[in-house]
Amino acid sequence: MKELSSIFKALSDETRLRIVKLLENGELCVCHIVAAVDMSQSRISFHLKILKDAGLVKDRREGRWMRYRLNESDLFKRLLFLSIAERVKNEEMAGDRERLEAFIASRPQEFAGLAAACCSRVRRKTVPGFMFQVSTVRLK
Amino acid sequence: MKELSSIFKALSDETRLRIVKLLENGELCVCHIVAAVDMSQSRISFHLKILKDAGLVKDRREGRWMRYRLNESDLFKRLLFLSIAERVKNEEMAGDRERLEAFIASRPQEFAGLAAACCSRVRRKTVPGFMFQVSTVRLK
DNA sequence: AGTATATATCAACTATACTTAATATGTATA
DNA sequence: TATACATATTAAGTATAGTTGATATATACT
DSSP, X not given: OHHHHHHHHHTSSHHHXXXXXXXXXXXXXXXXXXXXXXXXXXXXXXXXXXXXXXXXXXXXXXXXXXXXXXXXXXXXXXXXXXXHHHHSOHHHHHHHHHHHHHHHHHOTTTTTTHHHHHHTTOOOOOOOOOOOOOOOOOOO | OHHHHHHHHHTSSHHHHHHHHHHTTSOEEHHHHHHHHTOOHHHHHHXXXXXXXXXXXXXXXXXXXXXXXXXXXXXXXXXXXXXXXHHSOHHHHHHHHHHHHHHHHHOTTTTTTHHHHHHTTOOXXXXXXXXOOOOOOOOO
């Protein structure tokens, strides 16, 4: 029962539903999701952790990126993803998709293969400005 | 999206999952649920309200009782109820079912038709003691 | 080695959810 | 109409979840 309630809890937050809906079209890395939903990186990492702990997403490292994807390993979860796909309207996701495509378009060499899969039906736009940590100074 | 997240939120609490699972076999009134899950009446009313606000249950008054039942009006909700029915194991519900049957058995005249439907596969037990409000003095 | 990028984690804070005890409201019944 | 029963609501407290800003860690590149 605890596992089940934690799955529902993971899906009970609108930010996390947006993330699930974004992942509908395939793998994304954290920076894509941050750009798409336009929230702080720590906030997105927090929500991804909850989705991961509930078994709803899987991650894998690829170079310096962490790629997240839906965990379609069991029928119940697939059912939930389908329901979310159907019930979260595309109009609600228009902004997210636009920002996502803009982000991908802004670095064509790095995320070459992703644009087509993720953003098919959205038009181009300029890159929003993100403020990332400028540098990390390592202590000895 | 808000409606969807509120449905998941309503199902994200173990007490509410127990209630949904109890309602699997048909209508129950609040006092049954209170007896079955063995929690305070106000606490159960609180959780029922959340299930109701999310559109997962419907209620109707019958004399002094409020009867609650699952709202099976759309496919998605049915799907959720089926998943819950399947994934919440009967062992986890044994105590609830026992207390429910005991409660119904303790007042055979009032809840005549319900016992068979609700508690088929559970054995008898004595009545637990409930402390209800003794009386209400009305102010003028 | 030093610097940059990408992501995770942590501590402090704010917001939301849940619980409890008390009391109010609605209905039946003497 | 006074009393009892069934349920809802409320206020106050406690617990959990979500946010923010800072910093840590991991990888890549020079």
